[in-house]
Amino acid sequence: MASVTKVFDAEVERAKIVKLLKENIEAEKNKDIEGSLKFYDEEVYTLAPEMKLMKGRRDLEGLCKTIMESLVDMENDVIDIQFSEKGDMAYMIGSYRMLMKGEYGTHDEIGKFVSVLTKKTGEWKTVAVCYNSDRHNKVVLAEHRLRPTNLRIQKHPRGQPTSL
Numbered sequence: 367m368a369s370v371t372k373v374f375d376a377e378v379e380r381a382k383i384v385k386l387l388k389e390n391i392e393a394e395k396n397k398d399i400e401g402s403l404k405f406y407d408e409e410v411y412t413l414a415p416e417m418k419l420m421k422g423r424r425d426l427e428g429l430c431k432t433i434m435e436s437l438v439d440m441e442n443d444v445i446d447i448q449f450s451e452k453g454d455m456a457y458m459i460g461s462y463r464m465l466m467k468g469e470y471g472t473h474d475e476i477g478k479f480v481s482v483l484t485k486k487t488g489e490w491k492t493v494a495v496c497y498n499s500d501r502h503n504k505v506v507l508a509e510h511r512l513r514p515t516n517l518r519i520q521k522h523p524r525g526q527p528t529s530l
Contacts, residue, residue, distance in 0.1 A: 373453075374449070374453025376449055379449060379453060379456070380447045382490060383458060384444055384447075387444065389405070390402055390405040391440055391441065391442055394433070394434060394437060394440055395437065395440055397434045397437070399427060399431060399434065403427060403430065405492055406491060406492045407491040407493045409421065409422055410422065410423060410426055410491075410492055410495065411493070411494040411495070412425065412426050412429065412494075412495055413494075413495070413496040413497065414429060414497050415477070415498065415499040417429070433464070433466075436466045436468050437464060437465070437466060438466065438467050439465040440463070441462070441463050442460050442461070442462045443460055443461045443462075444459075445459045445461065446460075447459075454484060454485045455482070455484050456482075456484075456485075457480060457481065457482050457483070458479075458480070458481045458483065459480050460478070460479055460481075461476075461477065461478050461479070462475075462476070462477055462497070463475070463476050475499060475501065476501055477497055477498050477499040477500050478497075478498045478500070479498070480495070481494070481495045482494040482495070
């Protein structure tokens with residue numbers, strides 16, 4: 367009996383990932399936390415501007431709830447999706463825009479992101495995501511209760527302080 371090597375179709379898988387991202391955005395717009403979190407692996411790493419490294423859906427859930435409180439509109443643009451040779455891992459690069467409303471009025475949060483995805487039990491899940499805001503605005507952070515982390519200061523070998 368000959369073995370059959372299953373070859374993945376990058377365009378089909380790319381369409382699946384884009385569809386998941388669109389579902390995630392719709393869930394966030396509708397303030398559906400469970401619908402939003404299903405895009406992520408249980409042990410997802412999240413790197414967000416001005417925040418500590420988060421691990422797991424539980425940490426991500428807190429961030430999502432905070433954002434959803436003031437989210438008016440959101441959109442993402444996928445710039446590129448690349449796959450591993452086996453087709454069981456991918457990275458996605460894109461940009462985002464969130465229209466947020468708070469006590470100081472309405473503002474745009476604009477930035478870029480990189481997501482690493484793996485295919486587990488036939489489904490794509492984000493295992494790591496890094497957001498990079500184009501607008502470093504502490505008023506926005508304070509307004510949405512996204513507190514900058516308390517940085518530990520360590521002496522650099524040449525005597526200059528280094529933020530960790």
